[in-house]
Amino acid sequence: MRDASPKPLVQVTDLKMHFPIYSGIFRRHSGDVKAVDGVSFDIQAGETLGLVGESGCGKSTVGRALLRLYEITAGKVVIDGEDVASLPPEALRKKRPTMQMVFQDPQASLNPRMTLARIISEPLDEHTDWNDARKLERVYELMDAVGLNRRFANRFPHEFSGGQRQRIGIARALALNPKFIVCDEPIAALDVSIQAQVVNLLEDLQERFGLTYLFISHDLSMVRHIADRVAVMYLGKIAELSPRDALYSLPLHPYAEALLSAVNEPDPVRAATRKRIILKGDVPSPANPPLGCNFSTRCPRVFDRCRVEDPALRQVEPGRFVACHLYDQQTAAGPTGAPEVNERNQQGELQ
C-alpha cells in the first residue's frame, strides 16, 4: 500500500533533540534532557498528521525541530526532497518559504508594535524582492483568504480578539505559499466557540492550497476531527502511529488507550457508564527516563521485559505502528500471556 502511494512530503528518521544540562560551579555537562529521543514518521502531501500527547512529551519540540528552529541533535528530516537537518545556512534560508509555522499563543507571536499589514508582509520583505504595491496586493489577498476585513490592515494586534489574531498568524504563515505548515496548538488559547472557526479555516485553506499539516495538539477530539493519521507521543517517543479511525475505535498501545479513555465526553449518559483507565502517578522526567519502556512506570499492563528492554516502533497491522512488547512477535509467539501467568503464580505464593 505504502509503495503505491507517491513519495511522502515529509520524512523524519530517528529524530533526536537533546538539550544539555550544565551543573556545578564549572557548569560541566552533566546530562541531557531527552525531549525527543528517536522519532520517525512520514507525512504524505496533502495529509494532516495529528501529533498528540501531554505537556512535556516533546510534541512541540518535534514541530520546531522539523522546521529547524533548533539545531537537531541527530536524525534526518527530509522535507520535499532535501534534508533540512543538514542544510547549510544559505540553503536553509532558501528552503524556509516552503515550511511555515502557526504558533499557539497569537498574543505572544505577533509583534505588538507592528500593524497587521506589516506583520503579514514581513516574510515577503525577507524572501522576495517585490515592490510595496505588489506586497500590499498580496497582503490583501491573504487577508481575504483568512477572513479578515481589508479595512483592518493598519490596525495593531491588540485591537483584535484571540480568534482574529490567530487568523493574522495563519495569514503570515501562508504569505510565501508554503507546502508544509506546522500548527503548534493553534486553538489551545481560544474559546470553544472560536476554536471551530479557526479549525474550519485551516481545513478550507488546506483544500484550496493543497497544504500539508502537522497538527500538534492535546485536544484529542479536535485531532479526531482534523487529522488523517495520528501519532501519540509519550516522553520523547512515539507510542503509537495509526490511521485516525483505527486509533479512536481501538487504540493498541496501553498509553494511547488510557489517554483516549481520559477524554471527557460531553454526554452525561455515556460519561456515567464509560470505563476510564486512571493512570497512576506523573510522567517521569525526560532528563532521567526509566530503563526499558518509557511508559513502564505507569503502564497498567507492564511485565518484566518492559522494565529492561525498550520496545521499538513496529508495524503490527497494515499502517499501524506500535512501540509495545505486547504486540511483539516474540512475546506473542511464546506462551501466550506468559507474564500474566507469572504474576498469578506470585500471587498464589503470597496467599
Add this chain to the structure above:
Amino acid sequence: MPDRAVPVLDVKGLKTVFRTRGGEIHAVNDVSFHLGKGELLGVVGESGSGKSVSMMSLIGLLPSPPADVRGGSVMLNGRDLLKISEDELRSVRGAKVGFVFQDPMTSLNPVFTLGNQIMEPLIKHMKMPKKAAEARAIELLELVGIPDAKNRLSAYPHQFSGGMRQRVMIAIALACDPDVLIADEPTTALDVTIQAQILELVKELRQKLGMAIIWITHDLGVIAGIADRVMVMYGGQVVEQAPVRELFANPQHPYTRALLKTIPAISGPREARLKVIEGQPPIMTAAPTACPFRDRCEYRFDTCDRVNPPRRAVDGAPVGQGHDVACHWSAPALAALSEVAHA
C-alpha cells in the same frame, strides 16, 4: 446524596460592575441561583461570560475599586455575605467557603512549605494548636492522595508536579470542612490523564465529605461527567439552567444548542464540518437592555433587540428549580425554526 431541599447557598440578583478608564463593564447582570446541600453545580461559559467574576463576587474576592458589587443578596446558611463586615467575611472565606483556583503554579506561595500553607487556615480559622494542625494537615494530604504525607509537609511547592499541587490546593480548601467548595477551572491547566485523576478524586471526596461544590469551567466534557446541575452563562447572565442530563438531552437556548454542536465528538460518527458560532462574545459596556446573544443568534427577531429575555421555566417547575431558559422563543417554535433552517 445531594439534597436540593436544603439550600446551602442562595444567590439573588447579583450585579457586579468594573469601573475602568474606558467606562463601566457590566460583568455580572442579575445572576440568581441556589446550591443544595451536597450538590455539584457546574457553571459553564466562555471567557468574559462572567462565570468566575460572579463566583468571586460572592465571597468578596474582587478588589474594589475597580470592582463594585452593586446589588443582590448572597445567603449562606442564613447570613447575607454582601452585608457583613470584611472581618466576618474573612472568617467565612476559608472556613465556610473553600476556593480552588485554576493555576496550581501561582496559587501556592513558593517560599513557604506545604505544611505551613495547609496549617495556616487551621490555626487562623479553627484556632487549632500547632500539633493538632499538623496532624490534621497529614490527614488532609492523605485524603487527597499524596503518598508519604508526613514527610511531604516540609516540601516546597516547586518540588511538586502540577497535578500534585492541585491536590494540595484542594487539601487547603478542604482544611476547615467548608460547606461550599468553589472550584474555578481546577483541571484546565492539567493534562488529560492528570485531569482524570483529579476528577476521580473530587468524586471520591464528595462521597466522603458531602460538601456542596460550584465547578466553574468552559469544558462541557468535564461538566457532563461530574455535575448534578448546570448553569450556562453568557454576557454576564444566566441564559440556561437545568439538571445535567436534561441540559445535554434537551438544550433550549440557541447558545447552548450551538455550543454543544461546536465540539467535535470523540466517538460515534465524525462530523464532516464543525458547526460555527459566528462572531465574538459581547463586551458589556452598559446594563443589558436586549438579549446579549442576539448578534450571534441564528433565530434573532425584532423583540430580541428590544427586550432582554427573563428566565422562564421550561418544565413547569419554578425558575431555578428545574429547567429554565432566557430566550424569547418557546421550545416548539425554536425546534420548528431549526428544522426549516437545516432542511
